[in-house]
Each structure stands twice: as C-alpha cells, then as structure tokens.
Amino acid sequence: MxxxxxxxxxxxxxxxxxxxxxxxxxxxxxxxxxxxxxxxxxxxxxxxxxxxxxxxxxxxxxxxxxxxxxxxxxxxxxxxxxxxxxxxxxxxxxxxxxxxxxxxxxxxxxxxxxxxxxxxxxxxxxxxxxxxxxxxxxxxxxxxxxxxxxxxxxxxxxxxxxxxxxxxxxxxxxxxxxxxxxxxxxxxxxxxxxxxxxxxxxxxxxxxxxxxxxxxxxxxxxxxxxxxxxxxSYDCILQLSIKNTGLSSKEIYAFVQSSGRNESRKVLYSLDGQSFHTEIKNANFAKWIEEGKIEIFF
Incomplete structure (x- = not known):
C-alpha cells in the first residue's frame, strides 16, 4: 500500500x-x-x-x-x-x-x-x-x-x-x-x-x-x-526568513526568541569572514543577522 x-x-x-x-x-x-x-x-x-x-x-x-x-x-x-x-x-x-x-x-x-x-x-x-x-x-x-x-x-x-x-x-x-x-x-x-x-x-x-x-x-x-x-538547516531558514522581510530590530529578536531554535545546537557559520562551529545564543543570532555579519552554512 x-x-x-x-x-x-x-x-x-x-x-x-x-x-x-x-x-x-x-x-x-x-x-x-x-x-x-x-x-x-x-x-x-x-x-x-x-x-x-x-x-x-x-x-x-x-x-x-x-x-x-x-x-x-x-x-x-x-x-x-x-x-x-x-x-x-x-x-x-x-x-x-x-x-x-x-x-x-x-x-x-x-x-x-x-x-x-x-x-x-x-x-x-x-x-x-x-x-x-x-x-x-x-x-x-x-x-x-x-x-x-x-x-x-x-x-x-x-x-x-x-x-x-x-x-x-x-x-x-x-x-x-x-x-x-x-x-x-x-x-x-x-x-x-x-x-x-x-x-x-x-x-x-x-x-x-x-x-x-x-x-x-x-x-x-x-x-x-x-x-x-x-x-x-533550520537556522539557515530563520536567517533567510529575516533577510527576505523588513523586520525591525525588536521584531527580529522577538521572532528568533519565539522560533523554537535550539540554542545548544552547534552551528557552522562565518562571522566577519572567520569560520566557526559553535553554539549561538538567540540574542547574538538575532544581532548578527540584523547587522549582516553572519553567514550560516549548516
């Protein structure tokens, strides 16, 4: 079947x-x-x-x-x-x-x-x-x-x-x-x-x-x-969601906080051109996306 x-x-x-x-x-x-x-x-x-x-x-x-x-x-x-x-x-x-x-x-x-x-x-x-x-x-x-x-x-x-x-x-x-x-x-x-x-x-x-x-x-x-x-990854999806809308700083933070993302998950990303594989707290995640500093790979 x-x-x-x-x-x-x-x-x-x-x-x-x-x-x-x-x-x-x-x-x-x-x-x-x-x-x-x-x-x-x-x-x-x-x-x-x-x-x-x-x-x-x-x-x-x-x-x-x-x-x-x-x-x-x-x-x-x-x-x-x-x-x-x-x-x-x-x-x-x-x-x-x-x-x-x-x-x-x-x-x-x-x-x-x-x-x-x-x-x-x-x-x-x-x-x-x-x-x-x-x-x-x-x-x-x-x-x-x-x-x-x-x-x-x-x-x-x-x-x-x-x-x-x-x-x-x-x-x-x-x-x-x-x-x-x-x-x-x-x-x-x-x-x-x-x-x-x-x-x-x-x-x-x-x-x-x-x-x-x-x-x-x-x-x-x-x-x-x-x-x-x-x-x-879900973090990539969140970043693209924010990039493709005109959310304010307050709205970005509220969205990330309510998104259910796993703050303890290790993320592959670059920050100001330097590569990392670490956890990212929601406050930093929202801030770095808003500032355009972060590129998330997975």
Whole structure:
C-alpha cells in the first residue's frame, strides 16, 4: 500500500499530490525544489503562528518534495488519524495554500528519469552508480548494492530496501539520493531542508573530493556541485526568513526568541569572514543577522 493511501493520512491527503506528470511540469517550469525531512516538518508545525514569516525563506521555488519514507516515518510516530489530524492538518493546509506539495517515491523518480533518458538500462545504471557514490561510507549498503541487479521496474523495491538499511537516518538518505538524481536530470538547485548532521551533513562532506560523483552528475568540481545541492538547516531558514522581510530590530529578536531554535545546537557559520562551529545564543543570532555579519552554512 502506498503511504498516501494510509487511513492515518485521510485528513491531509487532499493537500499532497502524487501526480508525477504534474510534478514533471512543475520541475520544468521552476527547476529549483525543496526537499524536507521529518525534523524540519516538525519544526514548521510547532511554529504554525510564524509560518507565514518562515515561508519567506523558500522564495526560490514553490515545489516542496517529501519522500514517501519521510511520510511513513511520520505515520509511525503518530499512528492514528485523529492524532495525525491534530498534529499536521493545519501545517499541510497552510503549506498547500502557498506551495505545491508532492510526495515522491523510488517509482516517481524512475518515471521522471524515464522522460529524459532514452534507454531504461541507463536509468538503472545511473540510479545504482549514484547510490554507490552517495552511500560510499556505509559498507553494508555498498556491499548490498554491489550484489544488486537492477534491470526492470520491478527491481526498484530491492533498491529501496537496501537504502532503507536498518532504518536509522533512512529519510535523510532518500532525500540526498533523490536530490542527486534530480540534479543529474538538470533540475535544481536542490535545497535539502534538514538539521541532521549525521544523516545529511556527513554525507555532504563525502562529496567534496568525489570525482566519480562529479563525473556522473556532469559537474567539474565540488564548487559547481554545491551551487546545485544546497543544505538548509533550520537556522539557515530563520536567517533567510529575516533577510527576505523588513523586520525591525525588536521584531527580529522577538521572532528568533519565539522560533523554537535550539540554542545548544552547534552551528557552522562565518562571522566577519572567520569560520566557526559553535553554539549561538538567540540574542547574538538575532544581532548578527540584523547587522549582516553572519553567514550560516549548516
């Protein structure tokens, strides 16, 4: 059963599309897209009163993508339709009023690739090659991928199961994998919305000197890749929200204080051109953004 058919999702189903043809048209029109994990969706839900302001951060594209694995995780966490309705209805309702929400799966990605690649085996080869490069530090996944034969649409569940692995950080793995496949098809920039250091940032770091990955994606180097594959932590989203609005000093501070950001999270940033990886208290966070001194990387 597709996750969107789950009875738990009954109330939010009208707000999320699984129409591949519509998604194809949207991607061709807008090119850029945002991909979300559960952590960021939860933060947005908790900030429903600030949502109009937070949405100012997402000005590059109306296309919001949620991997089916991420939605499955949310259903496991909130397994009754009554609770799911209470928890997520207002978020998805408001998001769908401003943005185009799509659920994407391995099958969706295959169908999108099929529109741009002439031979089916090329599609399977690219999927396997990108998976091998994306997950190169996970030997269990790599060993299973190397043994996996991909030659037909019916093989996709095998690939999905291999990437799921033991379930830990599975949503983040699919976000990264799907984003790379879409970048391969010349869509992008891909904005990866996540606070997950282990599942997203660690993987991103493995891309830095990966010549094989650059060759598959058709980019010269990491500098070109990072223009098309962009990480957006919650702190990045807050900074962009403030930059894209005309808030006063008092309003910026009030927004940051009410934003639910984790002051104990270590942030990767530069301040006056010097790099840091430290915690940032809300008062400094608001002050440095207002003064234009800080650039947040993750």
């Amino acid at each position: 597709k996750v969107l058919d789950s009875p738990v999702l009954e109330s939010v189903r009208p707000f999320i599309s699984d129409n591949t043809e519509q998604l194809y048209q949207s991607l061709n029109e807008h090119q850029a897209f945002y991909m979300f994990d559960n952590m960021i969706l939860t933060k947005l839900r908790k900030q429903i009163s600030n949502l109009p302001l937070l949405l100012q951060a997402f000005h590059q594209s109306p296309v919001f993508l949620i991997p089916d694995v991420v939605l499955e995780e949310s259903v496991r966490n909130i397994p009754t339709k009554e609770r799911y309705n209470d928890y997520y209805f207002e978020l998805f309702k408001q998001l769908s009023a401003k943005k185009q929400l799509y659920i994407i799966s391995m099958e969706t990605i295959y169908q999108l690739l099929e529109k741009g690649m002439t031979k089916k085996q090329y599609i399977f080869d690219v999927m396997k090659q990108l998976a091998l490069e994306a997950f190169r530090v996970n030997r269990d996944i790599i060993n299973n991928l190397e043994r996996c034969e991909l030659s037909s649409f019916s093989d996709l569940p095998k690939l999905r199961q291999i990437i799921l692995h033991n379930g830990n950080n599975a949503g983040e793995r699919f976000i990264c994998f799907f984003a790379l496949l879409l970048v391969h098809q010349y869509y992008g920039p891909a904005y990866i919305c996540s606070d997950d250091g282990k599942g997203v940032y660690t993987m991103y770091n493995t891309f830095v000197n990966n010549e094989s990955l650059f060759r598959i994606l058709g980019v010269d180097d990491f500098l070109m890749l990072k223009e098309q594959y962009i990480l957006l």
